[in-house]
Amino acid sequence: MKTTGRCTKCGSTDLQAVEPGLYNSFPIGFFANAKIQRYVCRSCGYTEEWIAEESMEKLRQSTWNDKI
Numbered sequence: 001m002k003t004t005g006r007c008t009k010c011g012s013t014d015l016q017a018v019e020p021g022l023y024n025s026f027p028i029g030f031f032a033n034a035k036i037q038r039y040v041c042r043s044c045g046y047t048e049e050w051i052a053e054e055s056m057e058k059l060r061q062s063t064w065n066d067k068i
Contacts, residue, residue: 001039
């Protein structure tokens, strides 16, 4: 949805971006959080989550959880 502008479930282009906020994050360290950008289809309700661009470098450098 982020890259195509279409819902991956129903194909609609009626999407809403939910900006990262206080509760749109997850911990990647003791005092660090990665912000989450959410996309919602206003036709069927399907949602998709992406790490916000400004959090990607913090995520790459994090040793909070080992890689799978």
